[in-house]
Amino acid sequence: MPGSAARVETDIDMFGADFVRNPFPAIARMREQSAAVYSTKWDFYVLTRYDDVRAVAADWQTFTSSQGVALTPEINSAIEGTILSTDPPGHTVLRGILAEQLAPRGLGKIRADMSAYAQQVVAEQVARREFDAVVDISRVFPINVVGDLVGLPAEGREHLQPGADATFAGFGPFGDYLIAHVEEMGKYHAWLDTMGDRSKLLPGGWGEAIMDAVDAGKISQLSATRLITAFLTAGMDTTVNAISALIRLFAERPDVWRALKNDRSLAGPIFEEILRYHSPVVGFWRVATQDTLIGDVMIPAGAKVQLNWAAANHDPAKYANPGEFLLERNPIDHVAFGYGPHACAGQGLARMEAVTLLEALADQIDTIELTGKPVQSLNPIVRGLESVPVRVTAA
Amino acid sequence: MQVDVNLAACEGHGLCAQVSPGIYEVDDEGYVRMRVYEITPDLEPAAAAGARVCPVAALTVVK
Numbered sequence: 001m002p003g004s005a006a007r008v009e010t011d012i013d014m015f016g017a018d019f020v021r022n023p024f025p026a027i028a029r030m031r032e033q034s035a036a037v038y039s040t041k042w043d044f045y046v047l048t049r050y051d052d053v054r055a056v057a058a059d060w061q062t063f064t065s066s067q068g069v070a071l072t073p074e075i076n077s078a079i080e081g082t083i084l085s086t087d088p089p090g091h092t093v094l095r096g097i098l099a100e101q102l103a104p105r106g107l108g109k110i111r112a113d114m115s116a117y118a119q120q121v122v123a124e125q126v127a128r129r130e131f132d133a134v135v136d137i138s139r140v141f142p143i144n145v146v147g148d149l150v151g152l153p154a155e156g157r158e159h160l161q162p163g164a165d166a167t168f169a170g171f172g173p174f175g176d177y178l179i180a181h182v183e184e185m186g187k188y189h190a191w192l193d194t195m196g197d198r199s200k201l202l203p204g205g206w207g208e209a210i211m212d213a214v215d216a217g218k219i220s221q222l223s224a225t226r227l228i229t230a231f232l233t234a235g236m237d238t239t240v241n242a243i244s245a246l247i248r249l250f251a252e253r254p255d256v257w258r259a260l261k262n263d264r265s266l267a268g269p270i271f272e273e274i275l276r277y278h279s280p281v282v283g284f285w286r287v288a289t290q291d292t293l294i295g296d297v298m299i300p301a302g303a304k305v306q307l308n309w310a311a312a313n314h315d316p317a318k319y320a321n322p323g324e325f326l327l328e329r330n331p332i333d334h335v336a337f338g339y340g341p342h343a344c345a346g347q348g349l350a351r352m353e354a355v356t357l358l359e360a361l362a363d364q365i366d367t368i369e370l371t372g373k374p375v376q377s378l379n380p381i382v383r384g385l386e387s388v389p390v391r392v393t394a395a
Numbered sequence: 396m397q398v399d400v401n402l403a404a405c406e407g408h409g410l411c412a413q414v415s416p417g418i419y420e421v422d423d424e425g426y427v428r429m430r431v432y433e434i435t436p437d438l439e440p441a442a443a444a445g446a447r448v449c450p451v452a453a454l455t456v457v458k
Binding site for chain 2: 023058092099102104105106123321332333339340343344345347348
């Protein structure tokens with residue numbers, strides 16, 4: 001093809017444990033080699049440069065979500081027609097259902113309750129002195145915040161985090177991690193399938209607002225159940241892992257912790273930088289609707305491209321010393337929430353959860369240290385932590 | 396230079412106003428509002444910077 005360079009290919013397994021443990025050196029090599037490296041193993045082009053990832057995320061006409069945003073046909077057929085895998089204008093309708101609740105303008109009225117709950121969760125752990133930040137805070141706070149907002153019954157919430165985690169893994173290939181967690185995914189979806197029912201959902205919650213949209217004829221019953229699933233799944237593992245990464249950071253970087261203790265207004269910038277630095281969600285896929293040049297690589301119509309958010313957030317052309325957590329960076333244009341029409345609809349909520357929790361931590365804790373080595377998760381799609389054991393002293 | 400504001404896409408995240416408070420603000424209803432009637436050349440860099448950080452691409456710079 002005229003104007004396009006020879007295709008750079010890779011056969012590395014971007015979903016295997018070795019890569020997942022520390023993907024950034026291999027990603028840096030790919031980013032240097034080509035704007036779009038072709039994976040021979042999985043048949044897609046991986047985009048690693050910030051400008052390309054952002055531009056493609058915005059250009060839904062050329063890079064559609066409607067032909068699948070996951071790697072496998074099985075998952076793509078399961079999510080066909082959902083908010084994740086539709087383009088405007090259908091996508092705009094689905095996104096509009098909870099827009100008023102999820103937009104920051106709708107969140108103001110829940111801040112006080114959220115803050116009180118953050119203080120309670122932190123107080124319970126400060127009383128224990130030693131705890132696992134992942135198990136006892138990260139997997140408790142966002143799950144109950146989102147569970148309460150949606151109006152889910154308390155019973156069954158234990159399925160949420162493991163189920164969402166496995167569901168995210170399902171966006172990649174059928175590898176070791178997914179196979180080991182597929183049972184959790186099954187239980188989670190079986191439970192969620194019973195939630196598209198008013199009698200299960202508490203009045204006044206977001207679940208009820210979704211059911212109202214069914215009654216108003218805006219969406220089908222199936223769409224409603226899928227929308228509840230999409231919001232719950234998206235609201236779990238992402239925030240859970242960002243919070244785990246933050247608490248680990250505070251234990252490892254007393255300078256950052258002290259800075260927050262001295263100035264609560266740093267909670268927002270610290271959250272933005274951990275999102276860039278840790279990048280909980282690795283990436284999703286799009287399909288090219290026509291032959292398109294990315295850099296000097298011709299992406300043929302019908303080809304899959306991976307928008308690698310983590311790679312974009314570590315592009316040194318955009319963020320100098322990307323492997324360093326810098327307190328002063330405040331990188332609010334990171335793509336950890338994606339970008340464009342499919343940018344995370346819950347990002348305002350995630351910011352509020354993080355800030356209220358950081359305020360509670362800073363209010364109640366003086367010092368925080370690790371009592372053991374943090375354990376990384378090997379989920380290939382959501383970069384996570386299984387354990388961050390800490391000891392704290394009360395403020 | 397002009398900034399095309401897509402109010403239907405605006406969710407009120409307020410990052411534009413955080414980056415360029417002289418150009419953008421979030422109104423009482425939670426939507427973006429321009430604080431200037433005209434983007435004069437001296438305001439162009441700030442207007443462009445604020446538009447850039449919109450997470451849902453609701454602000455587009457039109458040359």
